[in-house]
Amino acid sequence: MYPSNFEYMRPKTLEEAIELISSMEGSRVLAGGQSLLSMMKLRIFEPSSLIDIGFIPELKHVKLEDKHKVRIGAMVNHHEILDNPIVRENLPMLSSTAEKIADLQVRNRGTIGGSICEADPAADYLPTLMALNAKVHLKSKSEERSLDIEEFIKGPFETEIQDGEILTEVEIEKNTENFAVEKYARRKADFAVASVAASARLAKDGKVEYIRVAIGATSEGPKRLKDIESSIIGKTSAQLDLGQIIQNTISKIDMISDLHGGSEYRKYVLSGMLMRMLESLITKGRQR
Amino acid sequence: MVTVSMKVNGKNYSGEVEPRTLLVHFIRDNLKLKGTHIGCDTAHCGACTILWNGEPVKSCQILAVQAEGADLTTVEGLELEDGKYSIEQESFREHSAMQCGYCTPGFLMMTRYLIRNNPEMTRDEIREQLHGNYCMCTGYQQIVDAVQDAQRKFIKSRK
C-alpha cells in the first residue's frame, strides 16, 4: 500500500515546528507514525504536508521535578515508557500499561503523544492516564495551555487539540498506590475488547481512602468511572456490594460493537474484570 | 524529493527519495536489499522487521525520510565478516525454523535483539516477545526452539 504524496518538513526545534504547523495549511504532525501511516497507506487520510517532530530533542525528555512531578515529552515512545527508571519508579502503573500496547516493534516507534492525540477509544494509555489524573501541555504560536486528560479527550478519535497546536508533554503526579491495569483482547497486539485501569489506597481501618477507576473501549471513548469511585470511597470491602455497584454503572454504558466483540459481550467481560480487579485492590491493601 | 542519509549494515547510504517512500521500499528498491519482506502492509506481520539503532521496528510503517541519520541493520547485515553465519542464523538453520522462509528475516532480526537484551527468556516469554511476527507455515514451535538455542549460544559466546 502506497501513501499519496505530501510535502515533508523536518524541524529541529519546537519553535520551528510550531511555526511550520501554523503556516502550512492541511499539514499534520508526524510522531511515531504507527497510527498515521496506516491511514495514509490506506489513503483514508491524505495530508498535504507532514511536520516530522521526531528530530526535536525537546520532546524526548523524561524528568522528575520536585521529586513528585513526572514530565514526559510527547515523543517518548512506548518502549521507553516501559523501560525508563523514572517512570518505573514513580509511575509504575504507566510503565505497566506501556507493556500492553501492540508489540515490541510498534512500541519502539509509537509515542505517548501520538497515542493521546490519536485518541483511539480502545488505546491502552488513556484509561491509565485518566486514573493518574494526567495533564497534557499544548503549545501553539500564540498560546501555551494545559488540560486534564479527561478534558482533552472528547470522544473516539476526537480531542481538544486546535489547528496549529502541538502536544508537547504529559505531566503526571508521582503515584505509587496499589494499582491494577488489564486489557482483554484475543491476541496481545489487538486493541482492547475491554480494559481497566484502577488504583486504590486503604486506610488502616480498611476503608478505601483513595480510588480511581477508568475503562477503555466504550462507544464514547475511554471513561473514568466516577460513580464507582464515589460508591466505594470511605467504605471497607465488607460494606460494599461490588457486584451491584458495577452493575449500576455498566448498565449505563455502551461499548464499541464490532467484529472483535459486540457491546453486550464487552460489557460482560468488563464487569468480570472490574469485579476481580477492584475486589483485589480494596482487600489487598488491608493485608499490608 | 528529499535527501536522506543513513547507515545500513555498517555502510553509509544517501539518496534522493519522495518523502512518501516507505522505508521498506527504500531498502528493497533503492538499496536492492531484498531480504526484508512485506507481508501485510499494516504493521501486523513483522516480515519487514529491521533493527533501528539496535532495536526492532517495522519498516513498512516508517517513512524513509524518518530514518535520517539512523543506523539500520537488515538480515543482510547478520552474517559475520568472515562469511560465517551468525548465532541467530545458525540456530534457525539447525532447528529448521522455517518453511517458505518469507517470515524468517523478520524473526532473525527479533532474535538478534532479544538474545542480547533478554538472554534468559522461557519458552512462553519467547512466544510473547515474538507475537508481532507472523509465520503462516511453521506453527512457531521450531522458531521458539531456535530462539532458545540462540540464547544458549549467545550466553556461551560471552563466557
Added chain:
Amino acid sequence: MSKLSTQEQVTAHSESSFSAKNVGKGVLRFEDLKIIKGIRGYADDIEFADQHYAAVLSSPYAHAKIVRIDVSKALQVPGVILILTGKEIKSLTNPMSSRAATKSPTSHYILAVDKVRFMGEPVALVVAKSKYIAADAVSLIEVEYEPLPVVSSIEEALKKDAPLIYPELGSNELIFDHFEFGDVNKAFKEADKIVKQRLKIQRYGSTPLETWNVNAYFDKTREELLVYATDQQPGRTVQSVERTIKIPASKIRLIVPPVGGGFGNKLAIWHFVALMGLAAKLCGKPVKWVQTRMENLYAFHRPRGFMDAEFAMRKDGKILGVKLSDWQADGNWPYVAALYSLIKFANMSGVYEIRNLSFEYRSVATNDPPIVQDRGVGKPFMSFVIERMMDIAADELKLDKIAIRQKNLIPTEKMPYTTASGEVYESGNYPETLRRALRLSDYNLKREEQARLRKEGRYIGIGLAEGIEPGTSNLGYYFLSKADQPDYNGAGQMSTVEIAPDGVVKVNMNGPEIGTGHVTTIAQVVSDVFGLEPSEIVVDASFDSTLGHLTYAGTYSNAFNDVYIGAVLKASEQLKNKVLSIASSVLKEPKESLFLKEGYVCKNIQTAEKLLSFKELAKISYGRLLSFPKDQEPGLKVVAAYVNPTAKPFVRSDFNVQLTHSNSVHVCYVEVIPENWNVKILDYSIVHDAGKVINPIIVEGLAIGSTVSGIGGAMYEEFVFDEQGINLSLTFGDYLKPTAMEAPELRIEMMESPAPNTVLGTKAVGEGGAITSLAAVAGAIEDALKPFNVRITELPVTPEKIWNWIKQSNEFKRISGGVR
C-alpha cells in the same frame, strides 16, 4: 466396466534397485542456507530493466452495475502508460469457464465487464513507471456504480425470485447432484437411532505471508510472453492464459521462483497472469504486480456452507448408514465451483467402515467473493462433520467417545480398503494410531485431572479426532457431474535429472517450491540413487514451462511425495542405468559388476575400486563423440514422467478422487476461562502416519504448521461480511491469525505404514493438521462446556460465541450468582 481388484490396484510398481541411505534421515534443509541470508530469490525480488508496475482498482460493492468508468484524469498522471477496463478486456479476451458445472457462465472476465459480483473484484488496471504512481492513478479513476441487490447467503440465493449472479444460467444453483452407495434406505430402517445435525463452516483461508506476484514481459523479437509468478499450478496457468488472452501456449514462458507459502491459495493466480500478460503485450514494458495484503484478503478463501448429516446408528454404536447433504456458497468463481463438495469423497468415510452412504450437494453462486483450493479444500470440513457426528452420536447413545470410534474403525486386516464410493485407503493401522495417541496424550490421566479440576470449578475439556489426509488428486472428479471424461489429471508429473558436463548431478523437479522442503527431499532421494551425499546434488526447485511438464504440473493436493518423487526417481534410475551402460562399454567391464559411489563408477563392493569419475564420464558423454559407445546416445540428461498407476477412470459408481491417504489422531486439551470465555489450549498431541518418511524434520514441521493453521480456523479466523456483502476483515488486525502466543506446544509421534502404491512408500504430508484439528479443538471445547450443555456445530469457536451459547444455561446462572 471391469473392476480392478483392490489387491491389483495397489501393487507396487517400482522394481528399482533403490537402497536407502539418506532417505529417512533428518537432513537439514539446503534451502535454509539462502533463506537465512535473505537471498532466497522470491518473485518480488526479481526485476527487469525498465520495470513498470501495475495496480488494480477493486470494486467497493459486492453487486453493482458499472454505469460508467472515466479514466481521463488517471491517464494524465505523468508516468502512467496504460489503463485497462472491462471494455478492452471484453474485446480482447475470452471469458472464464467452469470446470465442473454442466452449464458454464459466459460473462465472467479477468476484469469486471458491465457489472461487479464481489467486493474486491478487479475493475481496472493501471500500468505506470512506479508502484506509487500506479496507485495514484488508480485513485483517480472514476467509476459510477448502480448497486444491485446483494445475495449474501445460500438460502437467499436459492429463493425463487433471487437476483441472479449469472443471469445467463437462469439460476444461482450452479450444480446439484446426488450419489448413493450401498443400501441407504435399509440402513436407516434398521437403525436404533438416527442422529441428525446441521454443521456449518465459515469463510476462512490460508494467507501465505508472500502475497501474489506477477512480473510479465512480452518480447517482441521472439513474440514470446515471459512471466515470473507465484503460481502453484503453472502447468494449468499456461493453458488458461492461452485460452484467455490468446497467446499460444508454446509462446508462453512461465517461471515460478521459490514461493513464500502456497497452501493452495496461489492456485487461482492464473487470471492475474493473464491480465499482466495482456498488459505487458499491449504496453511493451515489463509489468510487475505485487498484490497488497488487502487485495489478498478480498477474495480466494474457502467457501462458507453447511452440511446436513444423518447417521443411522445401532444402539451399540455401530454406524449402519450415513446421509449427507452439502450446501456450499461457492461465491462467484465458476472456475472451481463444486470442487469443495466433490473432493469430500476422498475422506467422506473418515477412518470408519461406512458401506451405505448417500451424498448430495449444491454449489451455489452468491455475492461472496471467489473461492480457491485452500489447504485440504473440502476435507477439513468433511472431517469436522464426521468427527463431530461421532461425538454427538456417542452423546446421544450414551457411549464413550473412544469406544464408539473403536467400534467403527476400519480393521487393519482389511487394508487396503476400498470405501463405498471407490476411494482406496492403501495402507494404515487406524486402531494402532488411536492407541498410540491415547498413550502419547496421557488420555486417561487427563480424564482424571479434568474430573478433579471440574470440582474446583474449572472448565477443562478433551477433544479427540481421527482424520484421513488424502494426497494426489485424480482431478477428473470435476467431471463427475458431467457426461464427458476428464482431459487432465493430477496423478502424474514430469521431471529432469542430468549429469551436467562438469560431472555434477542436477535435478529439476519442474514444479513450484512453496516452502515444503522439496530441494532437500529430492537431494536425499537422488543422492541414494547415485551414491552421493545430498549436499552434492544440485536441485532446482522451481518451474519453467519451457522444460518438460505435464498439463497439470504444480505443487498442490499433497502430491509431491508421490508423483514428483516418482518422476525424479524414475529419471534418476534411467540415468543411472545409462551411466552404467556407457561405463561398461568404456571400461569393458560387465555392467552388473559396476556400481556408483562417491561420484565414481566403481567395482567390487568390498573395496569399492573407483574406475571412472562422473566428471570424466561427462566429458566422454558430451564431447568425445567419435569414441563414444555406438549403442548409446550422447548426453546425460533424462526427462521422465511418472503417473501413479492406481488412479481409476471416472465412473459414478466407483471412483477414487485421491490416491494416497495418510492418517492421524489429534488429542486436544483445553481450558475455558469463564471471565471472558477465552479458550486456552493446554496440551496438544498428534500421532501422524504419513507412510514412509523421507525427512522426519520436514514432515514433523509440516504436521505442526498445518495443525496450527487448523487451530486458526477452529478458533480465530473468519472473513466477516455485512448484509451488503462488504468484507470487514481486510487487515491482519481484523482477520486474526494465530501468533506464537496462540499456538500451543505440540507433541508429535510418527508412525510409518508405507504406501504400496507410491515408489518409496511415501504419502501425503502437509494437510493433515488442517484437516483433523478442527474437530479435535471443537470437541475439546464442547467437552469443557459439558456442564452448560452446549453442542458445537460451527466454527470458529470464539469467546463471544461461547458466551452467547451458554448465557441462558443454569450452570451459567449458578456461577455468575447475582453479579451479572
